[in-house]
Amino acid sequence: MPLLLRTLASRAAPVLRGHTVVQRANIYSKPAKEKIGALETAIGLGLLSLAILGPSGWILAHLEDYKKKE
Structure with a gap:
């Protein structure tokens, strides 16, 4: 990786990470x-x-009614 890209990536990484979220149980x-x-x-x-x-049981029980197009 070229030096310029490494420098840009290392500087952009903390900005992209955002704030650290701490989770507590x-x-x-x-x-x-x-x-x-x-x-x-x-x-x-x-x-x-x-x-x-x-x-879901109601829908499966009335599936034939839903198939009819009147």
Whole structure:
């Protein structure tokens, strides 16, 4: 690499990097204030699954209706 290009690259590099971002993890050392039971966990997972899979299931179930052009 020619000397001029090396000099330009070394001077431009800090400008291109921008500010350094420091990431810190959110770590909690205390136990949870309230324990979540098995029923609440099952209901939460069920609703989450329904929210994710429900719309795609609806579309797949009515795919033939969407194909018809009237």
